[in-house]
Amino acid sequence: DVKVTQSSRYLVKRTGEKVFLECVQDMDHENMFWYRQDPGLGLRLIYFSYDVKMKEKGDIPEGYSVSREKKERFSLILESASTNQTSMYLCASSLGGALSGNTIYFGEGSWLTVV
Amino acid sequence: GQQVMQIPQYQHVQEGEDFTTYCNSSTTLSNIQWYKQRPGGHPVFLIQLVKSGEVKKQKRLTFQFGEAKKNSSLHITATQTTDVGTYFCAGENFGNEKLTFGTGTRLTIIP
Numbered sequence: 001d002v003k004v005t006q007s008s009r010y011l012v013k014r015t016g017e018k019v020f021l022e023c024v025q026d027m028d029h030e031n032m033f034w035y036r037q038d039p040g041l042g043l044r045l046i047y048f049s050y051d052v053k054m055k056e057k058g059d060i061p062e063g064y065s066v067s068r069e070k071k072e073r074f075s076l077i078l079e080s081a082s083t084n085q086t087s088m089y090l091c092a093s094s095l096g097g098a099l100s101g102n103t104i105y106f107g108e109g110s111w112l113t114v115v
Numbered sequence: 116g117q118q119v120m121q122i123p124q125y126q127h128v129q130e131g132e133d134f135t136t137y138c139n140s141s142t143t144l145s146n147i148q149w150y151k152q153r154p155g156g157h158p159v160f161l162i163q164l165v166k167s168g169e170v171k172k173q174k175r176l177t178f179q180f181g182e183a184k185k186n187s188s189l190h191i192t193a194t195q196t197t198d199v200g201t202y203f204c205a206g207e208n209f210g211n212e213k214l215t216f217g218t219g220t221r222l223t224i225i226p
Contacts, residue, residue, distance in 0.1 A: 042219045056213075
């Protein structure tokens with residue numbers, strides 16, 4: 001089975017702190033994604049990556065950056081955390097584009113609270 | 116940009132009743148996927164629809180893709196308590212490999 005592992009399930013950080021959310025997938029998937037999930041807003045794409053060292057902005061990239069130095073690892077960085085970034089963050093991966101029939105596999109999620 | 120809306124946002128049904136959630140895109144989609152998220156869990160892939168007018172069934176679940184490939188629906192017949200969760204549609208545009216998720220429909224079952 002595909003496994004997408006997010007290193008932290010629950011985090012509490014202070015406003016202004018730099019926050020790293022780590023994600024690792026074990027199926028040699030090309031694509032990796034970071035979403036945030038908020039009530040009534042569904043899942044919104046922050047950033048995605050098709051390949052190592054490659055990144056693309058999603059729908060809400062402001063206040064975030066990402067890093068993909070290795071194929072299996074995709075990190076989300078909050079340079080200076082703010083209270084409106086309190087949310088659940090979901091990492092996901094897929095073998096190739098959805099057009100090729102490959103599905104997206106999600107991690108368990110990381111609940112971030114910024115105080 | 117592309118928007119994908121789902122209705123209703125919440126649905127409470129008596130166990131055994133049917134349930135339907137609708138998904139509408141502002142643009143024509145190359146394909147649509149459906150995911151289920153159990154309470155406290157993460158979204159899990161259910162199905163993908165690609166062809167115009169396509170209908171697929173998984174036991175009590177029926178998925179449809181509209182003729183214009185801009186809308187989709189998920190219908191559950193005779194709901195059970197195991198159906199509880201939030202159902203998301205996710206659409207992809209031609210030439211763009213990222214999925215845009217709908218706002219989700221949260222289903223609760225009254226035993």
